[in-house]
Amino acid sequence: MEYRLALIGFGTVGQGFVEILRDRNVELTEQFGVSYRITGVCDARLGSIHDPSGFEPEALLDAVRNGGGLESLSAIDHGWDAMRMAEDSAADVVVELSFTDLETGEPATTHVRKALESGKHVVTTNKGPVALHWPELSELAAERGLQIGVEGTVMSGTPTVNLGLNLLRAANIRAVRGILNGTCNYILTRMEAGSSYEDALAEAQEKGYAEADPAGDVEGFDAAGKVVILGNLLMNEPLSMSDVDRTGISGLTLEDIESAAAAGERWKLIGSLERGPDGVKASVAPERVPLTHPLSSVGGAMNAVTFDTELMGEVTLVGAGAGRVETGYSVLTDLLEIHRTRAG
Amino acid sequence: MEYRLALIGFGTVGQGFVEILRDRNVELTEQFGVSYRITGVCDARLGSIHDPSGFEPEALLDAVRNGGGLESLSAIDHGWDAMRMAEDSAADVVVELSFTDLETGEPATTHVRKALESGKHVVTTNKGPVALHWPELSELAAERGLQIGVEGTVMSGTPTVNLGLNLLRAANIRAVRGILNGTCNYILTRMEAGSSYEDALAEAQEKGYAEADPAGDVEGFDAAGKVVILGNLLMNEPLSMSDVDRTGISGLTLEDIESAAAAGERWKLIGSLERGPDGVKASVAPERVPLTHPLSSVGGAMNAVTFDTELMGEVTLVGAGAGRVETGYSVLTDLLEIHRTRAG
Numbered sequence: 001m002e003y004r005l006a007l008i009g010f011g012t013v014g015q016g017f018v019e020i021l022r023d024r025n026v027e028l029t030e031q032f033g034v035s036y037r038i039t040g041v042c043d044a045r046l047g048s049i050h051d052p053s054g055f056e057p058e059a060l061l062d063a064v065r066n067g068g069g070l071e072s073l074s075a076i077d078h079g080w081d082a083m084r085m086a087e088d089s090a091a092d093v094v095v096e097l098s099f100t101d102l103e104t105g106e107p108a109t110t111h112v113r114k115a116l117e118s119g120k121h122v123v124t125t126n127k128g129p130v131a132l133h134w135p136e137l138s139e140l141a142a143e144r145g146l147q148i149g150v151e152g153t154v155m156s157g158t159p160t161v162n163l164g165l166n167l168l169r170a171a172n173i174r175a176v177r178g179i180l181n182g183t184c185n186y187i188l189t190r191m192e193a194g195s196s197y198e199d200a201l202a203e204a205q206e207k208g209y210a211e212a213d214p215a216g217d218v219e220g221f222d223a224a225g226k227v228v229i230l231g232n233l234l235m236n237e238p239l240s241m242s243d244v245d246r247t248g249i250s251g252l253t254l255e256d257i258e259s260a261a262a263a264g265e266r267w268k269l270i271g272s273l274e275r276g277p278d279g280v281k282a283s284v285a286p287e288r289v290p291l292t293h294p295l296s297s298v299g300g301a302m303n304a305v306t307f308d309t310e311l312m313g314e315v316t317l318v319g320a321g322a323g324r325v326e327t328g329y330s331v332l333t334d335l336l337e338i339h340r341t342r343a344g
Numbered sequence: 345m346e347y348r349l350a351l352i353g354f355g356t357v358g359q360g361f362v363e364i365l366r367d368r369n370v371e372l373t374e375q376f377g378v379s380y381r382i383t384g385v386c387d388a389r390l391g392s393i394h395d396p397s398g399f400e401p402e403a404l405l406d407a408v409r410n411g412g413g414l415e416s417l418s419a420i421d422h423g424w425d426a427m428r429m430a431e432d433s434a435a436d437v438v439v440e441l442s443f444t445d446l447e448t449g450e451p452a453t454t455h456v457r458k459a460l461e462s463g464k465h466v467v468t469t470n471k472g473p474v475a476l477h478w479p480e481l482s483e484l485a486a487e488r489g490l491q492i493g494v495e496g497t498v499m500s501g502t503p504t505v506n507l508g509l510n511l512l513r514a515a516n517i518r519a520v521r522g523i524l525n526g527t528c529n530y531i532l533t534r535m536e537a538g539s540s541y542e543d544a545l546a547e548a549q550e551k552g553y554a555e556a557d558p559a560g561d562v563e564g565f566d567a568a569g570k571v572v573i574l575g576n577l578l579m580n581e582p583l584s585m586s587d588v589d590r591t592g593i594s595g596l597t598l599e600d601i602e603s604a605a606a607a608g609e610r611w612k613l614i615g616s617l618e619r620g621p622d623g624v625k626a627s628v629a630p631e632r633v634p635l636t637h638p639l640s641s642v643g644g645a646m647n648a649v650t651f652d653t654e655l656m657g658e659v660t661l662v663g664a665g666a667g668r669v670e671t672g673y674s675v676l677t678d679l680l681e682i683h684r685t686r687a688g
Contacts, residue, residue, distance in 0.1 A: 020655065028514065157656050159511035166684065167503035170372065170676055294648075294662045297641040304638075311364060311673045312501050312664055318638045319659035329655045332514055340510065340685055 001033060001339065004054070006040035006089035006120075008082045008111050009097035010070070013125055013152070014041070015061060016328025017095070022057035028332075034339045040089040041070055042082050044098075049075035052090040082107065086114040093338065095331055096124035102225050102241060105132035112148070116140045123334040125152030125327055127225045131241065134232040147341070149334025150233070154180065154226045155303045157329030158319030162337060164234040164307060172310035173234050175274040180226040180284075182301035182321035183209045183217035184249050184269040188286075189299045191257045192266065197250065209301055209322075219248035220269065220284040227271040227282050230305075235273055237280040245283040252286055260288045266296050294318065345377060345683065348398070350384035350433035350464075352426045352455050353441030354414070357469055357496070358385070359405060360672025361439070366401035372676075378683045384424070384433040388442075391415035392424045396434040426451065430458040437682065439675055440468035446569050446585060449476035456492070460484045467678040469496030469671055475569045475585065478576040491685070493678020494577070498524065498570045499647045501673030502663030506681060508578040508651060515653035517578050519618040522649035523642050524570040524628075526665035527553040527561035528593050528613040532630075533643045535601045536610065541594065553645060553666075563592035564613065564628040571615040571626050574649075579617055581624040589627040596630055604632045610640045638662065 007014050021036055029035050038055050042048035046063075047070040049055070055073060063072050071078055086094050094115035098108050105128035112129045115122050116137070124130070129137060130150045141148045151161045155178075164173065179185050183204050190200035201218065204210040209217075216222050224244040231239040249269050260267050265288040274281045289296045294316040298304040303321030306314050320326040351358050365380055373379050382399050386392035390407075391414040393399070399417065407416050415422055430438050438459035442452050449472035456473045459466050460481070468474070473481060474494045485492045495505045499522075508517065523529050527548050534544035545562065548554040553561075560566050568588040575583040593613050604611050609632040618625045633640045638660040642648040647665030650658050664670040 024514070024516075027516075031513065157515070158659055159507065162511050163503065163507060166681075167506050167677055169375065170368070170680055171501070171673055172368075172371075292641065292643055294638060294641050297636065297638050299636055311669055313670070315502055315661070315663035317659070317661055320657055325655055326657070329515055333511055336514055337510075 002035045002037055003092045003335065003339070004037050004039040004052070004090055005093050005095055006085050006091035007038060007095045007097060008042055008085055009099070010041050010043035010046050010064070011097065012324045013327045014095070014097045015064060016324035017331045018057045018060055019325065020328050020332055022061070032336055032339065034336065036335065039091055040080070040085050042080055042085045043070065047071035048078065048080045048085065049073055050077035050080050050085065050089055051075040082111055083114055086111045087118045091120055093121040093123055093335065096122060096126055096129070098126060100127045102128055102131060102221060105129045109133045109137070112137055113140065116144060116146055119144065119146070121147045121338050123149040123331050125330055127153045127229060130232070131225045131228040134229070135238050147338050149337060150229070151334050152327050152330030153229050155305065155319060155321050156323055156327040157333060158303065158317060158321070159333055160305050160317055161233060162333060163317055164230070168307050168309055168312065168315060169234060171312045173307050174310055175272070175308040176230050176234060176305060177270055177272045177295070177308070178305035179268050179295060179298050179303050180223040180271040180305070180321070181217055181220070181269060182303055183214070184223070185298065185303070186301045187218070187249065188252070188267050188269065191252070191254060192261065196254060197252060218250050220246045223269060223271040223284045227273060227284060231273050231280055231282055235275060235280050239280065239282055243282050245285070247285040249286050263288070264291050265289060266291065268295060346379045346381055347436045347679065347683070348381050348383040348396070348434055349437050349439055350429050350435035351382060351439045351441060352386055352429055353443070354385050354387035354390050354408070355441065356668045357671045358439070358441045359408060360668035361675045362401045362404055363669065364672050364676055366405070376680055376683065378680065380679065383435055384429050385414055386424055386426050386429045387414065392422065392429065393417055393419035394421035394424050394429065394433055395419040426455055427458060430455045431462045435464055437465040437467055437679060440466060440470055440473070442470060444470050445472045446475060446565060449473050453477050453481070456481055457484065460488060460490055463488065463490070465491045465682050467493040467675050469674055471497045471569045471573060474576070475572040478573070479582050491682050493681060494573070495678045496671050496674030497573050499649065499663060499665050500667055500671040501677060502647065502661060502665070503677055504649050504661055505577060506677060507661055508574070512651050512653055512656065512659060513578060515655035517651050517653050519616070519652040520574050520578060520649060521614050521616045521639070521652070523612050523639060523647050524567040524615040524649070524665070525561055525564070525613060526645035526647055527558070528567070529642065529647070530645045531562070531593060532596070532611050532613065535596070535598060536605065540598060541596060562594050564590045567613060567615040567628045571617060571628060575617050575624055575626055579619060579624050583624065583626055587626050589629070591629040593630050607632070608635050609633060610635065612639060612642070
């Protein structure tokens with residue numbers, strides 16, 4: 001079965017995904033009986049092209065590499081904006097990869113809404129629409145018999161969302177605790193090796209993990225967005241950003257790190273959800289994790305989530321939390337799930 | 345949607361599963377739009393009953409508890425053997441939970457074959473049919489458009505098989521390394537705390553983790569069966585038990601444990617699969633795992649698997665490896681997957 005895809009946003013994640021399609025389309029057909037044709041791509045910086053007969057993955061990547069931009073490729077339609085691509089493109093699935101805005105969720109939320117209203121499935125790695133508008137969007141999708149894949153919003157392509165939603169939800173998820181921000185985890189791991197907070201942050205910035213303004217990571221906003229997403233999806237709790245009690249790591253000192261180590265513990269920035277008698281309590285805060293817990297051995301830029309369930313006890317998933325190909329893979333996972341649950 | 349189930353084998357796992365149905369059928373209908381009716385149960389020790397109108401979970405559990413056996417319940421049919429239950433029962437899914445035989449895979453394999461041939465899906469926690477006859481059984485299922493759920497054959501209800509098969513296989517699984525036997529891991533964890541191998545084994549036997557004849561666990565046969573299953577399912581390699589290079593833990597001494605600890609490492613019994621130029625190499629052997637690897641923090645009777653993938657790097661899943669309700673949950677996971685992929 002062939003699926004036509006329209007990509008909104010063609011930055012690192014989109015390019016990572018298209019590289020995967022270039023390299024693995026034959027295996028995908030053999031293993032899963034599925035193939036993907038990219039019929040539209042639009043990007044604020046690189047331009048916009050649309051053609052129902054599709055574009056070769058390598059041609060798209062080459063247009064970025066050689067600086068010509070997307071409009072240098074031959075196509076039926078040029079210059080469509082993202083709204084038109086979401087609504088009018090000849091696609092079965094709209095892949096929404098535009099930039100994340102955790103305050104309004106726009107314009108991504110409108111892209112997702114338009115795609116669903118025009119009968120297309122959606123896959124997105126964009127935290128904004130999911131953290132801020134999940135109840136509305138998921139209801140819209142359900143009404144139309146469509147799916148929204150959001151694997152890439154948490155732990156990049158490590159299949160956290162699908163694991164929780166499809167394989168653990170029936171065990172009754174009572175709590176979720178996770179290392180959800182790789183930048184903070186990298187800084188804390190470096191501090192364990194003796195770096196000061198300032199030096200570790202500078203290193204993280206050099207490596208491209210942290211932005212010039214690191215507040216989104218180190219003050220816990222990024223982790224809070226993921227907590228909100230997991231709460232909405234896995235615990236059916238309509239949380240918003242302001243419901244998360246949030247503390248970052250910028251107050252931690254080398255002395256804190258050392259005194260934890262002396263007690264057989266490690267500081268981790270933990271995003272947490274816990275169902276109690278008054279609903280779900282959501283927080284992001286540095287915590288001391290004992291070395292006997294699986295979360296303690298998660299070092300560097302890795303991420304991890306522990307699901308505490310009624311029937312299975314604790315189940316922990318550890319994997320990459322970021323990366324071009326890794327986040328691109330989340331798009332493929334969601335696409336394969338759409339196929340698996342439609343084809344049955 | 346309602347599914348009728350026939351259970352072959354009603355020991356701890358079957359009872360654990362029926363307890364889950366008793367306690368959670370309402371939530372399952374609300375969350376997943378699905379309900380389950382048990383229309384047949386047969387067990388070598390407890391008897392056999394069949395009734396298309398179904399049995400109450402609590403009545404089945406009560407018949408075991410009060411010693412009356414299944415035949416004390418009113419039913420249309422009594423005394424059917426397992427073959428007849430697999431073939432003639434009014435069920436959509438046969439749940440095969442009879443005892444595991446890793447030498448012949450029988451009689452479970454015949455139950456599975458009969459169920460598929462008569463048009464029923466199969467869910468099994470039985471390692472025998474899957475380790476020894478997977479290529480034949482999976483082909484038979486595919487020909488008939490049926491599914492075989494085998495989540496419970498590895499790490500009980502921790503969703504290892506579904507994670508690997510549905511969410512990581514497209515990332516190209518190059519290697520799998522796991523702590524697949526809880527008894528061995530318990531013994532090794534106790535040895536780290538200072539117990540001798542003999543004392544730790546005796547403790548494991550007291551707690552019911554190890555059998556009176558512990559060879560199946562401590563010599564690595566159980567782990568080898570799971571390695572064969574993961575190789576067949578996730579790496580598409582028709583391995584058999586004799587392909588696994590197998591060493592148990594009975595040769596490890598306290599000195600070995602201590603010298604590993606001094607080097608920042610821990611002994612774990614690792615089941616391993618690795619794709620190389622000459623096919624997949626399969627082994628079970630004690631290995632020293634560095635404390636910085638997620639597998640090192642998996643203590644006691646817990647299990648874990650690390651999937652090494654081309655696109656996602658290492659992804660590790662940690663969770664329960666055994667247990668009445670935990671293994672019962674694997675049956676529910678597989679049933680929900682059958683529903684999810686048929687209902688789409």
